[in-house]
Structures are given as C-alpha cells and as structure tokens.
Amino acid sequence: MQRTILKNISIVNEGQILIADILLDNGYIQKIGDIENENSAKVIDGTGLHVLPGIIDGQVHFRDPGLTHKADLYTESKAAVAGGVTSFIDMPNTLPNVLTIDALNEKYEIAGQKSLANYGFFLGVNNDNLDEVIKLDTTNLLGVSDDGLYFTKKGNLLADNPETMEKLFANCKSVIAIHSEKEQIVEANEALYRNKYGENVPVSCHPLIRSEKACYEATKRAIELANKHKARLHILHLTTEAETHLFRNDIPLSQKKITTEVSVHHLWFSDKDYENLGVLIKWNPAIKTEKDKKGLLQALIDDRIDLVTTDHAPHTLEEKQKPYFESMSGAPMVQHSLNIMLEFYKQGLISLEKIAEKMCHNPAILYSIEKRGFIKEGYFADLVIVDLNQSWTVHKDNILYKCGWSPIEGTNFQTKVTHTFVNGNLVYENGNFNESHRGMALTTFKP
Numbered sequence: 001m002q003r004t005i006l007k008n009i010s011i012v013n014e015g016q017i018l019i020a021d022i023l024l025d026n027g028y029i030q031k032i033g034d035i036e037n038e039n040s041a042k043v044i045d046g047t048g049l050h051v052l053p054g055i056i057d058g059q060v061h062f063r064d065p066g067l068t069h070k071a072d073l074y075t076e077s078k079a080a081v082a083g084g085v086t087s088f089i090d091m092p093n094t095l096p097n098v099l100t101i102d103a104l105n106e107k108y109e110i111a112g113q114k115s116l117a118n119y120g121f122f123l124g125v126n127n128d129n130l131d132e133v134i135k136l137d138t139t140n141l142l143g144v145s146d147d148g149l150y151f152t153k154k155g156n157l158l159a160d161n162p163e164t165m166e167k168l169f170a171n172c173k174s175v176i177a178i179h180s181e182k183e184q185i186v187e188a189n190e191a192l193y194r195n196k197y198g199e200n201v202p203v204s205c206h207p208l209i210r211s212e213k214a215c216y217e218a219t220k221r222a223i224e225l226a227n228k229h230k231a232r233l234h235i236l237h238l239t240t241e242a243e244t245h246l247f248r249n250d251i252p253l254s255q256k257k258i259t260t261e262v263s264v265h266h267l268w269f270s271d272k273d274y275e276n277l278g279v280l281i282k283w284n285p286a287i288k289t290e291k292d293k294k295g296l297l298q299a300l301i302d303d304r305i306d307l308v309t310t311d312h313a314p315h316t317l318e319e320k321q322k323p324y325f326e327s328m329s330g331a332p333m334v335q336h337s338l339n340i341m342l343e344f345y346k347q348g349l350i351s352l353e354k355i356a357e358k359m360c361h362n363p364a365i366l367y368s369i370e371k372r373g374f375i376k377e378g379y380f381a382d383l384v385i386v387d388l389n390q391s392w393t394v395h396k397d398n399i400l401y402k403c404g405w406s407p408i409e410g411t412n413f414q415t416k417v418t419h420t421f422v423n424g425n426l427v428y429e430n431g432n433f434n435e436s437h438r439g440m441a442l443t444t445f446k447p
C-alpha cells in the first residue's frame with residue numbers, strides 16, 4: 001500500500017480545525033504533525049484544502065441482493081466514495097428480506113466482493129422472527145456492530161403486533177432502529193384523500209397522508225417503550241419539528257439511550273418543492289413543511305438530533321414517474337450528502353466541525369464502530385479531502401448511481417470532494433477511481 005503524506009492541510013476533527021501534515025501508512029493514520037517528505041511516499045499538497053474523517057452513512061438502501069436493477073453494492077459504494085462516504089450501513093429491505101442471520105451473512109459476502117467502501121448491515125424484524133432476533137448475541141455477528149433493527153411496512157418487514165414490540169424492547173440488547181410512522185394513521189389518511197381525489201391524489205398530499213401525527217405518535221410510543229424497558233432506541237430519519245422536542249441534548253451521545261438522526265433531503269427540500277419536482281421527491285417519511293425543515297436543522301445544531309444520514313433509496317425513473325400511489329418512495333442521495341451539508345456551511349448555517357461531528361464522529365460512537373470516524377493516530381485512514389472553493393453542477397454526466405438520476409440535478413455546489421481514502425487507499429481522486437479496492441466489514445467492540 002502506498003505511503004501517503006498530506007502536507008499542510010486543514011484538519012477538521014473533534015471541534016477544531018488545525019493545519020498540519022498527516023502520514024498514512026499500511027491502512028492507518030500513522031502520524032499527525034510535522035512530517036518530512038519522503039521519496040517513497042506520495043505527497044498531496046493540502047494547502048487551502050480541508051480534510052474530514054470519511055463520512056459514515058448510517059442508513060442506505062443499496063438494493064443488493066434481489067433489487068439490483070435499481071442499484072448494487074458496487075455502483076452505489078462507488079457513488080458513495082465519490083461523495084466522501086467511506087462506510088455505510090445498509091437496510092434490510094433487500095430480497096430476501098434480511099430476517100435471518102443467513103441472509104445477513106449473505107450480504108457481507110456480496111459486499112466483500114463488490115463494495116469500494118466499508119460496510120455494515122441491519123437485521124430486520126417482523127412479527128415472526130423475534131425469537132431469532134432476541135437470540136442474537138451481537139458479538140457473534142462476524143465482528144459487525146450494525147446491529148440495529150428496523151420496523152416499517154415494507155414487504156415482510158412490519159413489526160406492529162403490540163406483544164412483539166413489548167417483547168422486543170424488553171429483550172433486545174442491540175440498538176433498536178425504527179422507521180417511525182404509524183401505519184394505521186397513514187392508512188386512514190390515504191382513505192380520506194382517495195375519497196376526495198380518487199386515484200389522482202396529487203403528490204403535494206404526501207405529507208398530509210404520511211402526516212406529522214403519524215410520525216409523532218409512532219416516535220412517542222417507541223420512546224415510551226424504550227424508557228419502560230431501558231432499551232437502546234434509535235429513531236431513523238426524523239421529519240418533523242414536533243418530534244425534535246422528544247429528544248434530549250443535556251447529556252453526551254455516549255450516555256444517551258435514545259438517539260435520532262435526520263436525512264439530508266429533509267434538511268434540503270420542503271413541501272414547496274413538490275410543485276417542481278413532484279414524485280421525484282416522494283420519500284417515506286415525507287418531506288414536510290418549511291417550519292419542519294428549519295426545526296430539524298436547529299435540532300441538529302443544538303444536539304437533539306445526533307446524526308446526518310442519507311436514506312439513499314434509489315429507484316429507476318420508470319418506477320418513480322408514475323401517478324402518486326404507484327410511484328415508489330425514495331430517491332438517491334449518497335453521492336451528494338456531504339456537498340449538501342457543506343452548502344449549509346457556505347450559507348453560514350452550520351460549522352465544519354459540526355458537520356464532522358454529525359456525519360463522522362457520532363455514527364462511529366452510536367454504532368460502536370471501532371477506530372473510524374475520527375482523525376487520530378492509530379485509526380483507520382478513512383479520510384475525505386474537500387476544496388471549499390471549487391464549484392460544479394450536478395449533471396447526468398457526473399451522477400454515478402446505477403439509476404442514473406438525482407432529485408438535485410442542476411444544483412450548483414460551491415464545494416467539491418477531491419480525494420477519498422478508504423483504509424489508507426486513495427480510492428477516489430478528482431473523478432478517477434481505484435476500482436479494484438474493496439472495503440472491510442465494520443467491527444464492533446460492543447459488550
């Protein structure tokens with residue numbers, strides 16, 4: 001592996017920005033400080049550039065196996081790396097649904113063959129696989145830490161039986177990660193709008209169907225259960241300002257039993273955008289109001305929200321461009337999440353240090369990901385270099401997703417990812433890839 005020296009670079013890490021050199025060797029950050037140039041090492045002049053720990057995206061849908069006409073672990077991990085993402089945790093609504101350890105192991109095997117970034121996988125839960133889930137000793141899971149569980153109505157992945165919920169919260173030792181929308185409320189709203197519009201419900205009704213109440217009630221109930229059983233709960237992709245008040249910011253993340261995240265699209269879009277973008281921004285949970293969007297950013301900054309994720313959920317344009325009820329929910333984001341957050345930085349809305357905390361440090365803490373998420377000697381050399389003064393436009397020609405489109409096509413960014421290192425390998429450099437690099441499974445040191 002090529003020894004690399006990053007010279008004179010601004011290091012964004014743990015609440016500070018310091019200019020120094022970094023030596024990468026044998027996959028790790030060997031030294032931070034004043035480093036002499038060596039003939040045998042590749043030297044990157046970091047003058048005027050910033051380096052952050054590689055982004056850890058805590059929620060993606062890379063569709064592999066079973067839905068690979070939309071995306072796969074090779075294409076989407078490549079897009080991820082181009083956006084500065086060096087590790088990801090993938091959701092269980094692949095085919096077969098990940099409801100058994102065998103299905104989980106199959107995904108690790110596929111990722112080992114295909115993924116350019118480091119990978120972890122969630123196990124799903126439904127009303128029938130609970131005994132298997134509870135039996136899990138996470139330390140047995142081939143060294144993985146991404147032991148969250150996942151609820152929602154997706155194929156076979158709904159756990160809505162109250163007894164199942166009680167038993168799960170009482171017995172599960174892992175992080176219980178929940179897609180939090182109350183299906184009964186969503187179904188009642190759907191009926192209401194079908195009555196009004198028949199099959200021609202406009203997509204602008206999506207946030208009224210997948211309503212604030214549906215989200216709030218589900219989140220409140222999950223928190224009650226977690227408190228009752230002292231379980232470790234994580235609410236995925238929060239979308240309403242109202243829910244942000246259910247979370248605390250008076251204790252450090254490492255002591256929190258209840259955590260949450262926001263996905264970049266809920267910070268970027270609001271219901272005003274349905275008019276121009278229509279079903280392309282149909283997501284579950286829905287993009288909501290301008291007030292929600294602002295409230296989410298505020299809660300991210302004041303630490304009621306712990307992480308930024310993408311919920312990268314690619315579908316083909318054909319699957320999207322359909323009438324409201326038939327159009328699939330979700331859109332691809334993983335290549336552009338850091339750029340979006342850096343755009344907020346450019347607008348003076350968030351600091352670089354806070355971005356590193358929410359996209360790098362906190363996912364590592366929350367999911368007990370060992371030796372990643374920080375720029376420290378002895379840690380894996382997962383790093384992203386950004387130029388904060390280079391503009392570019394999202395265009396069909398530079399979108400790397402297998403589905404070939406993005407809801408932010410045409411957006412002009414003022415910042416650019418120039419280099420991404422995964423485990424010390426320079427996997428992405430100014431539009432070029434080391435395509436033969438393969439990432440590693442994420443390890444854990446959970447008790």
Ligand SMILES: NC(=O)N[C@@H](CC(=O)O)C(=O)O
Pocket residue numbers: 061093152154179282283284285311313314329330331
């Ligand atoms: N977030 C989405 O809108 N879509 C997700 C599924 C989901 O989380 O609902 C997908 O897998 O497409």
